[in-house]
Amino acid sequence: MSDPKPSLAKAIQTQFAPTLRRDGFLGTGQRYWRVMGDQCQLVEIQGSRQGKKFAVNLGIQPIAIPLRSGVMPEPKRLREMECMFRRRLAVQKGDQWWDYQPNEPSMDAAARDACSVYEQVGKHQLEAMAESSSPIYTVTLEAFAARAFSFNGFGNTGVLMALTLAQIRKAAGNSAEARAFARIGLDEIGDRAGGSGLTAELRELLE
Structure with a gap:
Protein backbone atom coordinates (compact mmCIF):
# COMPACT_ATOMS: atom_id res chain seq x y z
CA MET A 1 0.00 0.00 0.00
CA SER A 2 1.41 3.38 -0.98
CA ASP A 3 1.84 6.17 1.53
CA PRO A 4 -1.10 8.62 1.73
CA LYS A 5 -0.70 11.75 -0.33
CA PRO A 6 0.70 14.62 1.76
CA SER A 7 -1.76 17.42 2.47
CA LEU A 8 -1.70 20.81 4.14
CA ALA A 9 -4.64 19.81 6.35
CA LYS A 10 -2.63 16.87 7.71
CA ALA A 11 0.39 19.10 8.34
CA ILE A 12 -1.79 21.57 10.25
CA GLN A 13 -3.34 18.76 12.30
CA THR A 14 0.03 17.28 13.28
CA GLN A 15 2.22 20.38 13.60
CA PHE A 16 -0.16 23.20 14.63
CA ALA A 17 -3.37 21.77 16.06
CA PRO A 18 -1.81 20.23 19.22
CA THR A 19 -0.73 23.71 20.35
CA LEU A 20 -4.16 25.13 19.62
CA ARG A 21 -5.85 22.32 21.55
CA ARG A 22 -3.52 22.96 24.48
CA ASP A 23 -4.87 26.52 24.46
CA GLY A 24 -8.47 25.34 24.54
CA PHE A 25 -9.33 25.31 20.84
CA LEU A 26 -11.56 22.66 19.32
CA GLY A 27 -11.89 21.77 15.68
CA THR A 28 -10.27 19.79 12.90
CA GLY A 29 -8.81 20.36 9.46
CA GLN A 30 -8.11 24.03 8.93
CA ARG A 31 -10.59 25.66 11.36
CA TYR A 32 -10.31 25.84 15.16
CA TRP A 33 -12.48 27.66 17.70
CA ARG A 34 -12.83 28.31 21.42
CA VAL A 35 -15.06 30.31 23.76
CA MET A 36 -13.33 32.74 26.09
CA GLY A 37 -15.66 34.70 28.35
CA ASP A 38 -18.30 36.23 26.10
CA GLN A 39 -16.29 35.79 22.89
CA CYS A 40 -15.81 33.10 20.31
CA GLN A 41 -12.26 33.13 18.96
CA LEU A 42 -11.21 31.45 15.72
CA VAL A 43 -7.96 30.37 14.10
CA GLU A 44 -8.58 29.49 10.47
CA ILE A 45 -6.14 28.48 7.75
CA GLN A 46 -6.64 30.11 4.35
CA GLY A 47 -5.01 28.40 1.43
CA SER A 48 -4.04 30.34 -1.67
CA ARG A 49 -6.09 29.70 -4.79
CA GLN A 50 -2.83 29.09 -6.62
CA GLY A 51 -1.70 26.62 -3.97
CA LYS A 52 1.71 26.26 -2.35
CA LYS A 53 1.09 28.88 0.34
CA PHE A 54 -1.31 29.66 3.17
CA ALA A 55 -2.19 32.39 5.66
CA VAL A 56 -3.62 32.14 9.16
CA ASN A 57 -6.69 34.25 9.92
CA LEU A 58 -7.77 35.15 13.46
CA GLY A 59 -11.33 36.12 14.32
CA ILE A 60 -13.20 37.36 17.38
CA GLN A 61 -16.98 37.44 17.63
CA PRO A 62 -18.91 38.57 20.73
CA ILE A 63 -21.35 35.71 21.36
CA ALA A 64 -24.19 38.03 22.38
CA ILE A 65 -23.96 40.06 19.15
CA PRO A 66 -25.77 38.87 15.98
CA LEU A 67 -23.86 38.22 12.79
CA ARG A 68 -24.46 40.37 9.72
CA SER A 69 -26.83 37.65 8.53
CA GLY A 70 -28.99 38.43 11.55
CA VAL A 71 -28.53 35.07 13.27
CA MET A 72 -26.79 34.60 16.59
CA PRO A 73 -23.29 33.08 16.35
CA GLU A 74 -22.85 29.35 16.92
CA PRO A 75 -19.21 28.77 17.88
CA LYS A 76 -19.08 25.33 16.26
CA ARG A 77 -20.27 26.72 12.92
CA LEU A 78 -18.83 30.23 12.95
CA ARG A 79 -16.34 31.18 10.24
CA GLU A 80 -13.58 33.75 10.56
CA MET A 81 -15.02 35.85 7.71
CA GLU A 82 -18.24 36.28 9.73
CA CYS A 83 -16.45 37.66 12.80
CA MET A 84 -16.73 41.33 13.67
CA PHE A 85 -13.05 41.60 14.61
CA ARG A 86 -10.52 40.02 12.27
CA ARG A 87 -6.82 40.07 11.49
CA ARG A 88 -4.07 38.08 9.83
CA LEU A 89 -1.50 36.29 11.94
CA ALA A 90 1.84 37.98 11.24
CA VAL A 91 5.14 38.60 12.98
CA GLN A 92 4.85 42.27 12.10
CA LYS A 93 2.12 44.49 10.70
CA GLY A 94 0.85 43.48 7.29
CA ASP A 95 0.19 40.27 5.43
CA GLN A 96 2.08 37.05 6.03
CA TRP A 97 1.87 33.90 3.95
CA TRP A 98 3.73 30.62 4.42
CA ASP A 99 5.14 29.01 1.28
CA TYR A 100 5.51 25.25 0.93
CA GLN A 101 6.29 22.61 -1.65
CA PRO A 102 3.86 19.71 -2.26
CA ASN A 103 5.69 17.28 -0.01
CA GLU A 104 5.33 16.33 3.63
CA PRO A 105 8.60 17.78 5.01
CA SER A 106 7.94 21.18 3.41
CA MET A 107 4.31 21.31 4.53
CA ASP A 108 5.24 20.25 8.05
CA ALA A 109 7.95 22.91 8.25
CA ALA A 110 5.56 25.64 7.09
CA ALA A 111 2.91 24.54 9.60
CA ARG A 112 5.49 24.47 12.42
CA ASP A 113 6.64 27.97 11.54
CA ALA A 114 3.06 29.27 11.51
CA CYS A 115 2.55 27.63 14.90
CA SER A 116 5.67 29.38 16.19
CA VAL A 117 4.33 32.77 15.07
CA TYR A 118 1.00 31.97 16.77
CA GLU A 119 2.84 31.22 20.02
CA GLN A 120 4.97 34.38 19.73
CA VAL A 121 2.27 36.78 18.62
CA GLY A 122 -1.24 35.47 17.97
CA LYS A 123 -1.78 33.66 21.27
CA HIS A 124 -1.16 36.83 23.28
CA GLN A 125 -3.17 39.02 20.92
CA LEU A 126 -6.21 36.78 21.30
CA GLU A 127 -5.86 36.45 25.06
CA ALA A 128 -5.50 40.22 25.53
CA MET A 129 -8.68 40.85 23.54
CA ALA A 130 -10.69 38.55 25.84
CA GLU A 131 -9.62 40.17 29.11
CA SER A 132 -11.87 42.63 30.96
CA SER A 133 -9.30 45.33 30.13
CA SER A 134 -9.61 44.57 26.40
CA PRO A 135 -10.02 47.70 24.24
CA ILE A 136 -13.22 46.14 22.92
CA TYR A 137 -14.72 46.88 26.33
CA THR A 138 -12.69 49.90 27.42
CA VAL A 139 -12.10 52.11 24.35
CA THR A 140 -13.56 55.55 24.98
CA LEU A 141 -15.86 57.38 22.63
CA GLU A 142 -13.28 60.09 22.11
CA ALA A 143 -10.48 57.65 21.32
CA PHE A 144 -12.64 55.68 18.90
CA ALA A 145 -13.87 58.78 17.09
CA ALA A 146 -10.28 60.01 16.74
CA ARG A 147 -8.98 56.53 15.79
CA ALA A 148 -6.57 56.88 18.69
CA PHE A 149 -6.81 53.29 19.88
CA SER A 150 -5.37 49.84 19.22
CA PHE A 151 -7.31 46.61 18.90
CA ASN A 152 -4.08 44.59 18.57
CA GLY A 153 -4.49 44.60 14.81
CA PHE A 154 -8.07 43.32 14.90
CA GLY A 155 -10.64 45.43 13.12
CA ASN A 156 -13.35 45.89 10.52
Missing part, protein backbone atom coordinates in the same frame (compact mmCIF):
# COMPACT_ATOMS: atom_id res chain seq x y z
CA THR A 157 -14.85 48.90 8.82
CA GLY A 158 -15.31 51.89 11.09
CA VAL A 159 -19.10 51.68 10.79
CA LEU A 160 -19.24 47.99 11.67
CA MET A 161 -16.91 48.47 14.63
CA ALA A 162 -19.05 51.37 15.88
CA LEU A 163 -22.16 49.22 15.54
CA THR A 164 -20.55 46.29 17.35
CA LEU A 165 -19.23 48.47 20.17
CA ALA A 166 -22.68 50.01 20.54
CA GLN A 167 -24.28 46.56 20.69
CA ILE A 168 -21.73 45.41 23.28
CA ARG A 169 -22.43 48.47 25.46
CA LYS A 170 -26.18 47.91 25.16
CA ALA A 171 -25.82 44.23 26.13
CA ALA A 172 -23.81 45.36 29.18
CA GLY A 173 -26.61 47.75 30.20
CA ASN A 174 -24.76 50.94 29.24
CA SER A 175 -27.40 52.55 27.06
CA ALA A 176 -25.81 56.00 27.05
CA GLU A 177 -22.53 54.75 25.55
CA ALA A 178 -24.43 52.47 23.18
CA ARG A 179 -26.26 55.49 21.77
CA ALA A 180 -23.04 57.49 21.55
CA PHE A 181 -21.23 54.77 19.58
CA ALA A 182 -24.29 54.44 17.33
CA ARG A 183 -24.12 58.17 16.60
CA ILE A 184 -20.47 57.83 15.61
CA GLY A 185 -21.45 55.05 13.20
CA LEU A 186 -24.23 57.16 11.69
CA ASP A 187 -21.85 60.09 11.24
CA GLU A 188 -19.43 57.80 9.39
CA ILE A 189 -22.14 56.57 7.03
CA GLY A 190 -23.33 60.09 6.26
CA ASP A 191 -24.93 60.19 2.83
CA ARG A 192 -23.06 57.19 1.45
CA ALA A 193 -25.02 54.82 -0.75
CA GLY A 194 -25.43 51.29 0.51
CA GLY A 195 -25.60 52.25 4.16
CA SER A 196 -29.38 51.92 4.55
CA GLY A 197 -29.30 48.56 6.36
CA LEU A 198 -26.63 49.66 8.79
CA THR A 199 -28.35 53.01 9.21
CA ALA A 200 -31.52 51.29 10.38
CA GLU A 201 -29.61 49.16 12.89
CA LEU A 202 -27.72 52.14 14.26
CA ARG A 203 -30.86 54.25 14.55
CA GLU A 204 -32.56 51.43 16.41
CA LEU A 205 -29.82 51.67 19.03
CA LEU A 206 -30.68 55.37 19.55
CA GLU A 207 -34.20 54.51 20.69
